[in-house]
Amino acid sequence: MKPRGRGGAADPESTRSALLEAGTHVFAERGFKGATADLIARRARANKAMINYHFGSKKGLYQAILTATFSEMAARFRGIRATDRPAPEQLRQFVALFAEFAQAHPSFPVMFIREVLSGGEHMRREEFVTLLTVFTQVRDAVEQGMREGTLRKLNPLLTHFSLMGALCFFFIVEPFRRRAFREAGLDVPAPEAADFVAHMQELVTRGLAADAPARRKS
């Protein structure tokens, strides 16, 4: 095993995984178009031609990354849904899980939002199907909560969008936030992910709960 610097690979098979790691980083940072094959290859200590050899094309590499990331995310959401806790607790866990995943894979929210902006331009049916699993877990939890009487009447899609939107935004905004405050001369401490998770969990708990039943009536 010939050691290399960050992300590099020498032995035959691991050129492939080095390209996956490098691609993840560069695609997230610069978008599909902005990420040049040369940049990805150099970061993987490999060569432009290797991308086409291993993945067919730049787009092929991109899709391989999306599939791997989305699959892992979806599997974890299913894991939470499988515990049969009350719905509000499951929603709080979705929030915590998303944050944990986004911290372990910082490129996930970035690549996801980039795809959203392009209308899923570089995605195949396969990636859409995997991704929708995440929504269906949230939808099912919300519907469970409405049946249980633990959640008020909610639109599952709108509930999902408000959680997903807020969470993604938090995890993509930090570089922008830092620069915006610096340029405008405003000094606000960098927000901690843990604090945001607590904020969102509190918002979910209070904001989505069923109304307390009217005391001694009916």
Add this chain to the structure above:
Amino acid sequence: MKPRGRGGAADPESTRSALLEAGTHVFAERGFKGATADLIARRARANKAMINYHFGSKKGLYQAILTATFSEMAARFRGIRATDRPAPEQLRQFVALFAEFAQAHPSFPVMFIREVLSGGEHMRREEFVTLLTVFTQVRDAVEQGMREGTLRKLNPLLTHFSLMGALCFFFIVEPFRRRAFREAGLDVPAPEAADFVAHMQELVTRGLAADAPARRKS
């Protein structure tokens, strides 16, 4: 006045405004890099060279658009803050205003999120300062609410991020949502902006309100 098709211009001065309109559309749709000067010029029924003549460069046109959009947005937020309603009511109005603005200017949330992703790559201090006005209005309302006792203890920045993130996401996700559901064979009705506004207002009202004071204690 020679009439032209959508967005076109003939008379001397309005080539400029036709380029602004066309640029807004094309930049939102394809991003800064993806929007070619030729595409913008054709939509404005003008010529590539006109972009450089009127705005110095493609980036100059882009910044002119950002400045105009952000300024209008910021001015409206200040307008709400100027009414001295209770904080929760102001937050509900921020939500409604954002939605109204996003519907009138569909490219605003898209261009904003694109800039967020790039870390503000194409923005000057001027645009950052204008944009931060929006945050400071929300921050001030939250602080007012905590003083008034109408809002619970909140971090203004996290509150702002959760609102902004959810709202932006809703207004950028529709094309992606449509395609995702179609490809995955899932049939969910297209969400209405008005319903989402109601959802977010309810979430804010219930989720951020101060706890009811303990009855007859102290």
Add this chain to the structure above:
DNA sequence: GTCTATAGGCTGATAGAC
């Protein structure tokens, strides 16, 4: 002010040696 033509730079994919 507006246009055409083009210079100059960059990029994805491939051919072909090893």
Add this chain to the structure above:
DNA sequence: GTCTATCAGCCTATAGAC
């Protein structure tokens, strides 16, 4: 499997006619 060299395409910005 990996690399170098190269081709063909696309893009911004500008020069210069009108």
